[in-house]
Amino acid sequence: MLRLTWVQPEDLIGHELRQAALDGREAARIAARWEAAGGRTAPVRAGASAQPASRYQRTLAEDLLDELADLPSRTADQEPTGLPAIKALCPDWPAPPAVPVRTTPDRLEAAWLGRAVGCLLGKPVEKLPLDAIRALARSTGNWPPRGYFTAKGVPADLLAAHPWNRRSATTSLAENIDGMPEDDDLNYPLLNLLLLQRHGRAFTTADVARLWLDELPAGRTFTAERVALRNLLLGVEPPHTARHRNPFREWIGALIRADVHGWTHPGDPGAAAEQAHRDATLTHTASGVHAAMFAAAVIARAAGATGPGDVHACLRAGLAVIPPESRLARAVGHATALARTHENFDTVVDLLHARYGPDHHWVHAVPNTALIAAALTHADGDFTGSICRAVSGGWDTDSNGATAGSVAGLLAGSPAALPDHWTAPLKNRLATSVGGLDGTGFDALARLTHDLAHAPVPAPDPTPLEATRP
Numbered sequence: 001m002l003r004l005t006w007v008q009p010e011d012l013i014g015h016e017l018r019q020a021a022l023d024g025r026e027a028a029r030i031a032a033r034w035e036a037a038g039g040r041t042a043p044v045r046a047g048a049s050a051q052p053a054s055r056y057q058r059t060l061a062e063d064l065l066d067e068l069a070d071l072p073s074r075t076a077d078q079e080p081t082g083l084p085a086i087k088a089l090c091p092d093w094p095a096p097p098a099v100p101v102r103t104t105p106d107r108l109e110a111a112w113l114g115r116a117v118g119c120l121l122g123k124p125v126e127k128l129p130l131d132a133i134r135a136l137a138r139s140t141g142n143w144p145p146r147g148y149f150t151a152k153g154v155p156a157d158l159l160a161a162h163p164w165n166r167r168s169a170t171t172s173l174a175e176n177i178d179g180m181p182e183d184d185d186l187n188y189p190l191l192n193l194l195l196l197q198r199h200g201r202a203f204t205t206a207d208v209a210r211l212w213l214d215e216l217p218a219g220r221t222f223t224a225e226r227v228a229l230r231n232l233l234l235g236v237e238p239p240h241t242a243r244h245r246n247p248f249r250e251w252i253g254a255l256i257r258a259d260v261h262g263w264t265h266p267g268d269p270g271a272a273a274e275q276a277h278r279d280a281t282l283t284h285t286a287s288g289v290h291a292a293m294f295a296a297a298v299i300a301r302a303a304g305a306t307g308p309g310d311v312h313a314c315l316r317a318g319l320a321v322i323p324p325e326s327r328l329a330r331a332v333g334h335a336t337a338l339a340r341t342h343e344n345f346d347t348v349v350d351l352l353h354a355r356y357g358p359d360h361h362w363v364h365a366v367p368n369t370a371l372i373a374a375a376l377t378h379a380d381g382d383f384t385g386s387i388c389r390a391v392s393g394g395w396d397t398d399s400n401g402a403t404a405g406s407v408a409g410l411l412a413g414s415p416a417a418l419p420d421h422w423t424a425p426l427k428n429r430l431a432t433s434v435g436g437l438d439g440t441g442f443d444a445l446a447r448l449t450h451d452l453a454h455a456p457v458p459a460p461d462p463t464p465l466e467a468t469r470p
Contacts, residue, residue: 134346
């Protein structure tokens with residue numbers, strides 16, 4: 001029996017009801033109808049429930065999803081999705097730099113490596129609850145984390161109770177790493193390089209959609225991205241692709257696509273956020289879009305920073321491009337305040353989980369963005385400290401490690417500044433299913449990113465990406 005994840009209506013309805021509670025829609029009547037029909041809650045960690053619903057339940061779920069979408073939201077005014085409305089709420093929107101800021105291939109290579117290292121660190125423990133991550137790491141003397149997770153020395157009963165992520169253990173534990181394995185957290189930056197090559201910085205959301213249809217295998221997508229691809233094939237056009245039967249539209253997917261928008265706008269957080277917005281609105285709304293804009297602005301500011309201590313200015317630049325009364329802005333402010341207050345980062349994490357864990361899915365953008373901000377703040381931008389704190393906080397471990405690693409890599413300034421025990425196992429080799437790029441080196445990707453960052457606007461059609469491979 002094939003149970004395709006992230007698209008079954010009977011599973012989507014539970015996620016949509018949870019999302020309604022977060023964005024202020026009165027859904028109690030609809031929830032009661034679903035419960036009376038024997039409908040189940042959404043799977044806690046899997047993308048699909050084990051057993052299919054009846055034909056009646058599936059039809060009802062589709063109808064209820066549409067009814068939920070029509071309910072008014074109490075948060076709409078302070079959490080808009082449209083760019084003009086967002087900017088109207090941001091009194092400190094960053095102006096372009098008076099003098100263009102230039103970055104270097106070395107700095108961008110450190111960013112690519114940082115993203116890969118942080119992702120790789122988080123892959124084996126993705127989907128595991130926080131107590132399991134801590135127990136597994138402590139059993140091998142790696143808590144707080146200082147290196148990649150390992151199965152060597154883990155008691156058999158502990159591993160039986162908390163097995164590693166099934167897809168990642170064979171490629172991402174310390175004893176198994178042989179180059180950077182494929183991950184959506186790296187596939188999306190590659191796709192965005194293709195996007196800028198083909199369409200320049202003036203790309204539209206429809207250009208993103210066309211690129212995905214041409215280059216992105218559906219089986220390599222998850223949550224909001226998979227729903228958006230389904231919607232495109234059903235004839236739904238952007239930006240409606242982000243809303244139609246898409247309960248994942250405030251999850252983390254748009255944030256993990258934001259790096260290239262920041263890398264290619266060094267020192268210009270506002271322009272990076274605007275570019276990220278055009279990408280994000282294919283799949284996300286409100287907090288999901290705000291998280292992508294926040295990340296792009298933080299990364300753009302980091303691409304022109306002078307050192308790790310600038311991380312706090314980078315985070316302020318991120319807050320300047322999102323509505324100040326939004327759930328995301330409040331969560332980031334809360335998280336960074338905790339990080340400045342508590343010396344023990346485990347305490348920060350416990351408080352974040354107590355505040356956001358009960359109401360949010362573990363892939364939702366709000367708690368994960370807050371955790372990233374807390375990790376960068378508490379580590380003061382240090383590379384190892386940033387990625388280890390981000391991953392040690394649980395939730396979407398590989399995505400959080402990737403974004404923290406991208407920022408901290410930029411702040412470190414060069415690949416030589418990143419500890420060798422993190423970067424050497426990657427062997428300057430990235431696996432991917434994005435067309436023609438399997439095995440590409442991080443140095444080659446950094447050179448291409450640099451060229452795109454400093455290309456004229458609109459960017460010309462350069463040599464095909466495949467020609468940059470070593």
